[in-house]
Amino acid sequence: MDAARETGDDAVPAEPASASEGSDADDIDESDDDDADEEDDDERSGDGDEARRPSRREEALTNEGEIAADYLEELLDIADLDGDIDTYIEGGRAHVSIITESDVLVGKNGKTLEALQELARLAVMTEIGHRSRLMLDIAGHREKRRVELQDLAADAIDEVKDSGEAVRLSPMNPFERKIVHDAIAAAGLSSESEGEEPNRRVVVMPASR
Numbered sequence: 001m002d003a004a005r006e007t008g009d010d011a012v013p014a015e016p017a018s019a020s021e022g023s024d025a026d027d028i029d030e031s032d033d034d035d036a037d038e039e040d041d042d043e044r045s046g047d048g049d050e051a052r053r054p055s056r057r058e059e060a061l062t063n064e065g066e067i068a069a070d071y072l073e074e075l076l077d078i079a080d081l082d083g084d085i086d087t088y089i090e091g092g093r094a095h096v097s098i099i100t101e102s103d104v105l106v107g108k109n110g111k112t113l114e115a116l117q118e119l120a121r122l123a124v125m126t127e128i129g130h131r132s133r134l135m136l137d138i139a140g141h142r143e144k145r146r147v148e149l150q151d152l153a154a155d156a157i158d159e160v161k162d163s164g165e166a167v168r169l170s171p172m173n174p175f176e177r178k179i180v181h182d183a184i185a186a187a188g189l190s191s192e193s194e195g196e197e198p199n200r201r202v203v204v205m206p207a208s209r
Helices: 056-079 108-128 141-163 174-186
Strands: 043-046 049-052 084-090 093-099 135-138 190-194 201-205
Touching: 056 084, 056 093, 056 108, 108 135, 108 141, 135 141, 141 174, 141 201, 174 190, 174 201
Parallel strands: 093 135
Antiparallel strands: 043 049, 084 093, 190 201
């Protein structure tokens, strides 16, 4: 299996600890550990040009991505699956993307992807000692799903405005609910989540009168 990525030398990941980890509460991004939030904003100059040194926060997130990439790369080898692995930082999180034409690691409704993300987070937590908010995408599934959910939210917004009544959407995972909440807020309406996992759903509320 040829797995290539842009994050340095290959390494064998540590086996993730058998610790459990809850999903993001109420679909809102959680704050990170205080020590991980510390930043070093000092800049260094050379030959008249200023080059910003990566903050400690950026370095920590880069490290999270590399740990997860190493772990996932070994999983791909074990499963004899092809895929390139890319890492980057966005929105205050480490992101890992497995670039592949196959959706076998995505699974039905993204359930295999979610399970692999949790395993990757556990592998990172084993190394760094605290919870990671790392995001994993495979075969562009999350981006495609984001577009679908934004369209779904737009339809729900139109229905609420036309009927003046609340609209309940189908159950979604925390990642999906967050996208819908953001789209609804951007449209000037409010929303809330109701129910328990895995049947927790978004309710789009009509504008207050």
